[in-house]
Amino acid sequence: MNSALAAPNADAAEILRHVYHGSGVTRAELTRTLEVRAGIVAAALDAFKDAGLIHFDDLRYYPSLNDDTDVTARREYARLSGARSCRTCGCTDQWACEGGCDWVDEDLCSTCDPTVMRLNQRTSFVVVENDATYVETELADDECVRLNIRRGESVCAVILTPSEAIAVATKLLMYASAAENDGELL
Numbered sequence: 001m002n003s004a005l006a007a008p009n010a011d012a013a014e015i016l017r018h019v020y021h022g023s024g025v026t027r028a029e030l031t032r033t034l035e036v037r038a039g040i041v042a043a044a045l046d047a048f049k050d051a052g053l054i055h056f057d058d059l060r061y062y063p064s065l066n067d068d069t070d071v072t073a074r075r076e077y078a079r080l081s082g083a084r085s086c087r088t089c090g091c092t093d094q095w096a097c098e099g100g101c102d103w104v105d106e107d108l109c110s111t112c113d114p115t116v117m118r119l120n121q122r123t124s125f126v127v128v129e130n131d132a133t134y135v136e137t138e139l140a141d142d143e144c145v146r147l148n149i150r151r152g153e154s155v156c157a158v159i160l161t162p163s164e165a166i167a168v169a170t171k172l173l174m175y176a177s178a179a180e181n182d183g184e185l186l
C-alpha cells in the first residue's frame with residue numbers, strides 16, 4: 001500500500017467503500033458526496049489505484065477488475081477506518097459480508113462462525129451412523145469447500161481450497177472404487 005495510506009485514514013476508507021459500492025464514480029462525485037478536499041480524494045484514489053484495488057477508465061473509478069480484491073478492499077476499509085471488524089473476513093458494519101451477517105463475538109461475524117450450520121442449496125449433509133455424527137459440506141462463493149464436522153457435542157469446521165477439495169474427492173473416489181472391487185457394499 002502507498003505510504004500515503006499507511007496510517008488509519010477515515011476519509012480514504014470512505015472513498016474506497018464508495019468506489020466498491022457504486023457503479024463507477026468520478027473524482028468530482030466523491031469530493032462532493034463525501035465533502036472531502038479534492039486533494040485528499042485524488043491522493044487516496046491514486047494510492048488505491050497503485051495498490052491494484054481500484055480501476056480507472058479515464059473518467060470513473062470502479063472496483064478492481066480482479067475478482068479476488070473484494071476481500072482485500074474490505075480488509076483495507078477496516079484497517080483505514082478503524083471500525084470494528086471480523087478477524088477472519090475483515091467485514092464491518094459498514095461493509096458487511098455478501099448476504100449480510102451479524103456479530104457473534106467482539107471480532108467474529110456470523111459468516112465466519114465455525115459453529116453455525118448453514119443450510120442452503122449449496123450445502124449437502126452426510127450423516128454417519130447416527131444423528132450425533134455428521135459432515136456438512138458447503139460450497140462457498142469463492143469456490144472453497146467448507147466442511148462442518150460434528151461428533152457428539154463438538155463441532156469443527158474445515159475450509160478446503162478448490163485444489164484441496166479436488167484432492168480429497170479424488171481420494172474418496174479411489175477408496176470407493178477399491179471397496180467396490182472388494183465387493184463391499186458402499
Ligand SMILES: [Zn+2]
Pocket residue numbers: 086087088089090091097108109110111112
Ligand atoms: Zn467474518
Ligand SMILES: [Zn+2]
Pocket residue numbers: 086089091092096097100101102109110111112
Ligand atoms: Zn461478515
